[in-house]
Amino acid sequence: MKLVVGDCREIMLNEGPFDLIVADPPYGDTSLGWDRKVEGWLQVAADRLKPTGSIWMFGSMRSFLSAGPAVAQAGLRYAQDIVWEKQNGSGFHADRFKRVHEHAVQFYRADQLWLLVHNEVQTTSDATARTAVRRKRRPPHMGHIEAGAYESVDGGPRIMRSVIAIPNCHGHAIHETEKPVDLLAILVRTSCPADGLVGDFFAGSGALAEACQATGRRYVGCDTDAAMIEKARRRSLFVDAEMRTAGAFKAPAVGSGQGK
Numbered sequence: 001m002k003l004v005v006g007d008c009r010e011i012m013l014n015e016g017p018f019d020l021i022v023a024d025p026p027y028g029d030t031s032l033g034w035d036r037k038v039e040g041w042l043q044v045a046a047d048r049l050k051p052t053g054s055i056w057m058f059g060s061m062r063s064f065l066s067a068g069p070a071v072a073q074a075g076l077r078y079a080q081d082i083v084w085e086k087q088n089g090s091g092f093h094a095d096r097f098k099r100v101h102e103h104a105v106q107f108y109r110a111d112q113l114w115l116l117v118h119n120e121v122q123t124t125s126d127a128t129a130r131t132a133v134r135r136k137r138r139p140p141h142m143g144h145i146e147a148g149a150y151e152s153v154d155g156g157p158r159i160m161r162s163v164i165a166i167p168n169c170h171g172h173a174i175h176e177t178e179k180p181v182d183l184l185a186i187l188v189r190t191s192c193p194a195d196g197l198v199g200d201f202f203a204g205s206g207a208l209a210e211a212c213q214a215t216g217r218r219y220v221g222c223d224t225d226a227a228m229i230e231k232a233r234r235r236s237l238f239v240d241a242e243m244r245t246a247g248a249f250k251a252p253a254v255g256s257g258q259g260k
Helices: 008-014 041-047 061-073 181-191 207-215 226-246
Strands: 002-005 018-023 049-059 076-090 099-109 130-134 148-152 163-165 197-200 218-223
Touching (some): 008 041, 018 041, 218 226
Parallel strands (some): 076 163
Antiparallel strands (some): 130 148
16 A cells, blocks of 8 residues: 555556546535545556556546546546445525435546456345346337346345445545545455556545555545545555454445545
């Protein structure tokens, strides 16, 4: 685990190449000091990414709409996205829906085939027993699909849904925008091979470092806030000590809300 104080646009030029980059940059949705947008980091991230690597980026719909040109300029291509559903949320406007979700979008290098990008499909053990037969007749806009059938059993695996409900870190967060370890661990397991290197361009509380420790990945993170990096280092040392004491580390179950 490596945590460094400094600007990601400078520090990360000398790190990597990364199997996975997870970034939680300021969204720029408010006038708060910690929410000021950072320009230029996406190009550095793309340049330090392995051909088989990808970037998971957190943001709001507003921030992603404004980031489009920077994504294209960095030579990145959209892969997929998830919605993180929280148990409570933020309400900056009294005349709009209360936002209880955030987005995370995966990008990969535009000069690479998706089939060559590391991707381990995640499953959940909550399938319902059923037998289904796919009919030949389909609406014209769906094209030709052959008939087929499948069976599932109670408690069997199924592909994880793109809307993931995990409690946020309200009440025990170290950082204002801290993401839960459970959620980050899902992204790490999906997009980084075992013992691969994960880059964290906006380390904040060090939650991603903990997720990497839990899943057996290497980690390099940086942040401009020296006090926050010190807290993240202490957190990382505490988790490491717990792992050594236990002799083996069991990753937290999805939905446990662990993210302190």
